[in-house]
Amino acid sequence: MVFEKIVKIVGEQLGVDDLTTIKKETSLMNDLEADSLDAVEIIMAIEDEFGVEIPDDEAENFKNIGNIVTFVEKNL
């Protein structure tokens, strides 16, 4: 559930039409060409969606979508 919702947010923010291309191993910056501002906006949208707070130092360590999912699930 968390994964699907995050995929939807990422897809919307980055204009990805085929959401099946976004996997747990997908990197926002390396695979989806997000820049640092995109990343901030995606984190913000995820915080809004799940009512969690993602500290900046945590966000900087996310390597892929899977890392974000794990963090959100732990902090729900």
Add this chain to the structure above:
Amino acid sequence: MKRRVVVTGLGCVTPIGIGKKSFWEALTTGVSGIDFITKFDTADYPTKIAAEVKDFQPENYIDKKEARKMDKFTQFAVAASQLAIQDAGIDIEEIESEKFGVILGSGIGGIETFEEQNQRLLDKGVRRISPFFIPMMITNIGAGQVSMYFDAKGPNSTIVTACASSTNAVGEAYRIIERGDADIMITGGTEASITPLAIAGFCSMKAMSTYNEDPKKASRPFDLNRDGFVMGEGAGMLILEELEHALNRGATIYGEVVGYGMSADAYHITAPDPEGKGAARAMENALKDAGISYEEIDYINAHGTSTPYNDKFETMAIKKVFKEHAKDIAISSTKSMTGHLLGAAGGVEGMICALTIYNDLVPPTINYETPDEECDLDYVPNQAREKVVNYALSNSFGFGGHNATIIFKKYSA
């Protein structure tokens, strides 16, 4: 010797048409782009009308992901620039990108984004402000984005002089090519300020028409019963090019830019000089720059906002500059159809001057019904007119007392 500068491409997004062809068709058949505001609820507003751009699809010009990160004023700028480049037949792979620049005008910038983010600050707090807020809102981002889209690595800047912004932009772009800093410039202006806050602000100034009962008749420049301007939105872009460069690639030449002048009223924050002295000085400076006599001007695209003050004082200024010749000049205010595009007005109206010269067809001032004895010149009422136009002059005046005038000439080798 100064280099000659010609107009080789035109593109626009306006309330009466997107692209040169549909725009010119509407303009010369007297179509009004004004209607009720659809973008927000105007129940509490004394003015309920504006000239909104209809049928604009940003994805026709801009990648969907990129478009989300642009305020509408930037989307308009990129779209109109693309149309102008296509019209000019320029292949951006073929030209020298370091000699290809952009100077745009915008009076207000990304105010829609500003309002949304301010609301978000109040509703959700500091941590929910978008990282794109600042780069979407800043007024210069239009010129920045256009440079990125079209790989224009030459001179790049933005001019903010309220409703004179884009006439100043065209003038400065002309100077840049004239002195050799660039060979091709995208220039003009963009504006998207039909928003709850901006309309409320202009309403409080009592500057806007409240002719809500018949929107298409609300903008009536030089008519006795005019009661204020009608806000428009959109963008108008010209491709200016050094003459030899244009000839070498076999470009269509719409006309030549030959004169640019500006001045300040140094009088009041919003009211024009009551004798039209500042406006007259801008026109005189442009004539002097062009090295021509006032008797050579055939057409004036007036600032003509449809406010009681502007149209009266602009008429006074024209009579001061052109003396007995003033009555022989065809003068029109195309704001009667497009509404007032504020910082984009000069770009759209510069484009109109180029098309007027190229087609020898003068667009009308529509809704001209009742003459005003203080506005007693030939305003080309209600019907377009065939007329040989060798020289056309365009005026733009902005809050702050900024006056800018540009002169176009029919091209001849």
